[in-house]
Amino acid sequence: MGIITEKLPCYIEPIPGGSLLLTSMDAVINWSRANSLWPLTFGTSCCAIEMMMATGAPRHDTSRFGAEVARPSPRQADLLVIAGTIVRRMAPRLKTLYEQMGEPRYVMATGSCAISGGPFMYNSYSTIRGADEIIPVDVYVPGCPPRAEAFFYGLLTLQKLIKEGESVRRPGERRKPVLSALPPGITLDQIRAEMAAVLKSDATVNVEQAAKKLEKESQDGQCESADGCCCSRT
Amino acid sequence: MSVHITTLDDRVRLRQDDSSPLSTQEYFVNMGPQHPSTHGVLRLVLKLDGETVREVIPVLGYIHRGIEKMGEHQSYRQFVHLSDRLDYLSALINNWAVSMTIEKAANIELNDRIQVIRTLMAELQRIQSHQLWWGVFGMDLGAFTPFLYGFRDREIIADIFEETVGARLTMNYIQPGGLMYDIHPGFVKRVKAFLQYFKPKLAEYETLLSGNVILQERLRGVGRMDGQTALSIGATGPVLRASGVPLDLRKSEAYGSYGKVAFDVVIGKNGDCWDRYWVRLEEMRQSMKIVEQLIDNIPEGKHMVMKPAVKIKLPEGCYYNQVETARGILGVYIVSDGKESPYRIHLRTPNFNNLWAITETAANWRLGDLVAILSSLDVVVPDIDR
Numbered sequence: 001m002g003i004i005t006e007k008l009p010c011y012i013e014p015i016p017g018g019s020l021l022l023t024s025m026d027a028v029i030n031w032s033r034a035n036s037l038w039p040l041t042f043g044t045s046c047c048a049i050e051m052m053m054a055t056g057a058p059r060h061d062t063s064r065f066g067a068e069v070a071r072p073s074p075r076q077a078d079l080l081v082i083a084g085t086i087v088r089r090m091a092p093r094l095k096t097l098y099e100q101m102g103e104p105r106y107v108m109a110t111g112s113c114a115i116s117g118g119p120f121m122y123n124s125y126s127t128i129r130g131a132d133e134i135i136p137v138d139v140y141v142p143g144c145p146p147r148a149e150a151f152f153y154g155l156l157t158l159q160k161l162i163k164e165g166e167s168v169r170r171p172g173e174r175r176k177p178v179l180s181a182l183p184p185g186i187t188l189d190q191i192r193a194e195m196a197a198v199l200k201s202d203a204t205v206n207v208e209q210a211a212k213k214l215e216k217e218s219q220d221g222q223c224e225s226a227d228g229c230c231c232s233r234t
Numbered sequence: 235m236s237v238h239i240t241t242l243d244d245r246v247r248l249r250q251d252d253s254s255p256l257s258t259q260e261y262f263v264n265m266g267p268q269h270p271s272t273h274g275v276l277r278l279v280l281k282l283d284g285e286t287v288r289e290v291i292p293v294l295g296y297i298h299r300g301i302e303k304m305g306e307h308q309s310y311r312q313f314v315h316l317s318d319r320l321d322y323l324s325a326l327i328n329n330w331a332v333s334m335t336i337e338k339a340a341n342i343e344l345n346d347r348i349q350v351i352r353t354l355m356a357e358l359q360r361i362q363s364h365q366l367w368w369g370v371f372g373m374d375l376g377a378f379t380p381f382l383y384g385f386r387d388r389e390i391i392a393d394i395f396e397e398t399v400g401a402r403l404t405m406n407y408i409q410p411g412g413l414m415y416d417i418h419p420g421f422v423k424r425v426k427a428f429l430q431y432f433k434p435k436l437a438e439y440e441t442l443l444s445g446n447v448i449l450q451e452r453l454r455g456v457g458r459m460d461g462q463t464a465l466s467i468g469a470t471g472p473v474l475r476a477s478g479v480p481l482d483l484r485k486s487e488a489y490g491s492y493g494k495v496a497f498d499v500v501i502g503k504n505g506d507c508w509d510r511y512w513v514r515l516e517e518m519r520q521s522m523k524i525v526e527q528l529i530d531n532i533p534e535g536k537h538m539v540m541k542p543a544v545k546i547k548l549p550e551g552c553y554y555n556q557v558e559t560a561r562g563i564l565g566v567y568i569v570s571d572g573k574e575s576p577y578r579i580h581l582r583t584p585n586f587n588n589l590w591a592i593t594e595t596a597a598n599w600r601l602g603d604l605v606a607i608l609s610s611l612d613v614v615v616p617d618i619d620r
Contacts, residue, residue, distance in 0.1 A: 041270050044297050045616045046322040046403055048274065049366070053392075057385035072270040085616075090275055090296045093267055119319065123307040124300045145403055 033078075033104065034159040035066040040077035042097065044084030047111035047145040051083040054148035065155055074100040079158075082137070083145075085113035085120055086128045098135040106162070107131075108154055110141040118144055258283055267296045271374045271605045274615030278592070280604070287604050290596045292589055298619040305579035310336050310410060310546040313579065317566075318404035320583060321617035323363040324560040326355045326395075329408035334489065335555035335566040336410040339548045346491075347535035348412045350528050353491040355395075355407065356557075357521040358425070361432070362391040363560035364514045364521075367612045371511065372443055374609040375452060380443050387435055394424050410546055412538035425529050429522055436518060444515070453508035457595040457607035460505055467594060468587035471562025473611055476513045477505030483558040495527045507610040514612070545574055561585055561612060585617040 010023035039062075043051055055062045055070060062068045071077040074097045086094055098105065109131050112118030117129035131137060138161060141154035266277035275296035281289040301320065305313045317328040330352055337344065369384025392402045397418040399407045407414045443449055459469075464477040474481055482499040484492040500516040502509025548570035556565035562584025569578040588611050596604050 042268055044275050046319055049322060049403060053385060053389070056381060057389065058382050059386065059389050072268075074268075085297060085299055087296065087298055089298065090267065093275075093296070097268060119315065120299045120304070123304045125303065126298050126300050147402065 030163045034162040036069075037065075037067040037079040037106065037155070037158070038069045038071050038077045039067055039079040039081050040074050040097065040101070041070045041072050042080060042083065044082075044086065044090060045113070047083035047113070050145040050148060051081055051110065051151060054151040057148075060148040060152065062152075062155070065152070065159065067155060074098075075102065077101055078105055080105065080107045080135075082107065082109045082114040082131045083111065085118070086131050086134065087126045088128060089126070091128050091134050094131065095134050104162075106139075106158055107135060107137045108139045108141060108158060109137045110143070110146050110151060110154065112142060112144045115140050115142060260288060265604075271609065272615070273370065273609075273613060276589075276613065276615045276618070278604075278608075280601070282601065285601050287596050287599055287601060290592050290604070292592065294619055296619065297616045299616070301620045302579050302581060305576055307575060309574050310548070310576065313576070314409060315404070315406040318406055319616060320581065320620065321559060321561060321564070321585065321614045322403055323366060323614055324356075324359050325403065325405045326352075326359045326407060327557060327559040328564060329405060330356060330490075331555065331557040331559070331564045331566050333408050333410045334557065335553055335568055336546060336548065338555055339551070339553040339568065339570065340410070340546060342411050342540060344412065344539055345535040346533040348537060348539070349491045350532050351413060351417055351537070352408055353495075354425070354525055354528050354532075356490070357524045358391050358394065360521045360560045361518050361525075362388050364518050365391075367514060368439060368443075371609045371612075374605050375449060377443065377446075377449075380439075383435075383439065383442065387432060390428050390431065394421065394428065397421065397424065409538070409542070411540035411542075412536070416537040417532075422529055422532070425525060429526060429529075433522065436515070436522075439515065444511075450508070452603070452606050453511055453610070454506060455504070456507045456599060456603050457610065458504055458506045459591055459595045463594050464505065464591065467590045469562070469591050470584050470587065471558070471560070472510055472513045472517060473562065473588045473591055475500060476502035476509035478503055483556060483563060487556075489557065491528060492524075495524050497524050507606050510610040510612075547572060547574055548576070556582070559584055561614065561617070562588055581620060583617045583620065585613045585615075589613050589618055 010021050010027070013020040013022060039055065043049075054060045055068065067079065074080075078101065080098060080101060082094070098107070109115050113120060113127070114131045114137075117124070117127050120127040121129055128134065139154045139158045141150055143150050146154070260281055260283050263280045263282055264277060265280055266272045267275040269276075272278065277293040277296060279291040279293055280287055281291075299319075301316050304316060308316070314329050314332050317332045318325040320328050336342075365384045365388045367384075369381040369388075372378075372380025372384070395405065396402050398415065398421055399405045400415075401407075459473075459477050461474075461477040461479045464474045465479060469477075470481065478501050480499045480501045483489070484497075485499050497520045500513050500520060502513050548568065550570055550572045553568045553570065554565060556563050558564075563582065564584055565582030567578075567580040567582065568576045571577040591611055592604075592608055596607050599607065
């Protein structure tokens, strides 16, 4: 285990011959889980190289965060880093890999391909538009590919999530997925709604229709698609 | 006359042969698609007899993203960024291949500055790619230290690229008609510093790994492929040159500024794993030689000869052009119908053909040797599947 980035919340009572450490069960379990993430060596394309640069290379070293023990077997790993595009043929394998991992398991989607399909979102007949269509994702790390620093930011975000996350009384509780490079508070649905709104506005090139729409809006007082219903992926 | 096409199902059907009590039974093992030493999502179906590999059947498609089909929907400029994602370890050279095809078809004349910078970038990329290969090759054979050494030195080139290009891996830098940006003012200084740093390091690579007895034993004579076989499967790059065929487009076609520089085409003798290892190490040395000759005299001029906003339309017809990437010949074939986007794009990628060397070389070697052979071919899977 490397340098612990956060102290365990505890109380130390000095007693003769040593000291007594008082803490809560949840704190110690989550603290140790967060600081000993074992990633699975799983990389499909370009992002895998940047992941190798982040995890294995000497400049950026994940052992600082206790996550350097990369395991080739999913049964020994707790962190699945989806590094690269997932295509239709790979999707069932990805699901198998995820299911083979023991609980608690965490998933980081690094790179635009794993988040939304990225450069292969349009006109590709084989790409899965985002790995979250197959397995639940905890942290999204944007970038094409994300730099090693971005990868670490995602890892730190995941550690924070684990520390705040499940407890003994509420086992297996899933946290809401977060995007690691944006300010806290903004949810993925908001970003998707915004993206969909942009896409929709780009698609309407007919000037006459747009003028009619504006006219209608000014009469009705509000836009019909303000709730962003067109974009929710259910 | 009926033609029987051998499918995968036919090939994985086991032969029932129990004539002798001493006869062994063959069995199949899947290697991949999730396997640490297939370097991605390559699946190999291995027919094994004990620990001896009888046959290797590569099964592809686990990262097939349909790049060729996507090219039909994008303009010529937009297609350049997709070429980054083919063989991401030589992204700049892929950019160059696409750009050069478009330039030749559209009759765009480039100035010397663009050619020299492209050549410099391509050679730095080649060194970077071989550094990564060296590190991973060591790791596949059980030595973790080369991985750290290779990645340490790779970061320095990544920094040089980042300063000029703005990206570390997927560059999108070489464009039809020139370069995206001019080089950074500190580019020359940093490249020189890198050369000074890396020359002794390359000697260190040799003392660290090449002289190792275990490595020599695991590589010498293993996975031998003669020049004729290599040519017949269409292998290119270091895999072909290790088999003694001196085919290097940098020499034979002398595109870019390769005609102005002196360098040797490194060839091996036996075509075994050791030769493939040695050829790549020597190529790093030759690449440094090219960079050294060009870095001091980068001519003045513009970095872009055409306006970036101008839409490119190629006249109707078929165009083919090829360059030497770090792994072999990348050919780009464009069929144009005179519109803004190509009618059809086909990519002749080096890794696809190089991978087929495994079917020729790995038979009757042990399972452990298969890893060495596969790693010495240096395949990048998204380049195979496109």
